[in-house]
Amino acid sequence: MDAELYRLAEEVGRSLQEAGWMLATAESCTGGWIAQAVTAVSGSSAWFERGFVAYSNAAKRELLGVRESTLADHGAVSEPTVREMAEKALERSHAQVAVAVSGIAGPTGGTPAKPVGMVCIAWAVRGRPTRAQTRYFSGNREAVRRQAVQAALEGVVRCARGIE
Template sequence: MEIETLARAVSHELKRQGLMLVTAESCTGGWVAQMITSVSGSSEWFERGFVAYTNLAKREMLGVKTTILSRYGAVSEQTARAMAEGALTHSHAQVALAITGIAGPSGGTPEKPVGTVCFAWAGKKRDTNSIKQVFSGDRESVRRQAVAAALQGVLDFIR
């Protein structure tokens, strides 16, 4: 599904359920927030977005613990989970999405190649879900695929 279609579907479902979304993005640089807010009336279902690109920003804005970052790295499900939970804590939303990854073309390692992206979805009074995916293609393609996966994940999480 195209990201524009996914953004409309997420927006519709959030509005239908009376939920507000907060985003915590690293490698996508606010692209998910941009897609959600491109839908008219988004102030009804989008509370705020954090772009936490550096580890310092992840710690300061989202409360990600230094121990998580040093033990697992910025690109890990553990960090994505901490980002999502921190976004909930630092907002008035009921649902959070976090994305952290390596869009490339540099920055990959054998354990975490370029295209590795970790996602987490958290909600008030709900268990946090997370996944790791590896996408292929150039930087733009990896980021686009990550945005689509993130939006699909929000839909799956709230349905």
């Protein structure tokens, strides 16, 4: 793991411990990279509760309970879908915060409406409105995925610190 992501994962851990929270993840295009990043930190079992890797639409429905209508109406790469992924990960865990990611890492799969590099991220915190955003990252598949992991973790820090 690169030093920058490791430092960020440590910051996630400190922020969550200060808040007395645990984290759950629901990942599609990052394929478990967020969970891997946080569990690289020794002692992360004190603040990382569980992770879901829901790559296919079937997995999003079966593991997380994302509604078929959400997937049909908006697609897997959409803010409504990642909102549901984050909310359902929270419901299906003992965590206080969940992050969800779905995107098009490339090099294939992009369309004019949803180009390669488009990633939707959502953060759900118990008792707060779920927040989602769409980001457009550049670079190859690995670069897009890494940037998504970084953005997801930075958002967890902001949630735990009450910034957003």
